[in-house]
Amino acid sequence: FFRRSVRKNHLYTCRFSRNCVVDKDKRNQCRYCRLRKCFKAGMKKEAVQNERDRINCRRPSYEEPTQANGLSVVSLLNAELLSRKVIDETNNVTDAEINNRKLAKINDVCDSIKQQLLILVEWAKYIPAFTDLHLDDQVALLRAHAGEHLLLGCARRSLHLKDVLLLGNNCIIAKHNIDGRMDIDISMIGMRVMDEIVKPLREIDMYMR
Known part of the structure; x- marks a missing residue:
């Protein structure tokens, strides 16, 4: 706060009697009193360095650890590859083969979710920074991001297919429920995933290489 105020020459005013309480909970209520x-x-303007944040700043390469614990893009990719050995996911299904797949019922969707969550847990186990956390924190992180993982996993499997979502257990959700064989709620959710996630990822060429 002090560095920003000095560097940008901010002039604050107090709406009260210039005697506001400035503590941990109320420090943002009056910037004038906080700066004073x-x-x-004893903080000095002269001690503020210009553009200090830019000194010795460079972007790390993918091979470099971004933190002291060695977490890097490479370690995340390795965790991805190792976790997928637990369950053999079929990702090379073609449009010609997709018609032979079973239309997903609610039980099939639940089974696919269980499978995807297993992969998520296994993936996390291969990340040193994650395993160093307390068990309660590990569970909290997995719960907080499980939904995004499920949606993106389904979208990734379906990028090369047209108007179809391929679940982890090889069941499918078709975009067009023409003959009414699919559950209407499953069909509507599948349509949103295709339109709001799969389509944008496909447009930016976000394919697995």
Whole structure:
């Protein structure tokens, strides 16, 4: 706060009597009194370096660890490959073969979710930074991001297919429920995933190489 205020020459005003409480909980209520408290504490304008954040700043390469624990893009990709050995997912289904796949019922969707969650847990186990966390924190992280993982996993499997979602258990959700064989709720959710996730990913050529 002090560095930004000095660097940009901000001039604040106090809406009260210039005697506002500035503590951990109320420090953002009055910037005038907060800055004045900084000066009273002995902070100097001259000590603020220009563009200090840019000094020795460079973007790490993919091979470099981004943190002291060695977490990098390479380690994440390795975790991805190792986790998929647990369950053999079929990703090379063609449009010609897709018609032979079973239309997903609610039980099939649940089975696919269980399978995808298993892959998520296995993937996380191969990340050192994750395994170093307390068990409660691990569970909290997995729960917080499981939904996104499920949707993106389904979208990734379906990028090369037209108007169809391929689930992890090789069942499918068709975009057009012409003969009414699919559950209407499953069909509507599948349509949203195709339109809002699969289509944009396909447009930016986000295919698995």
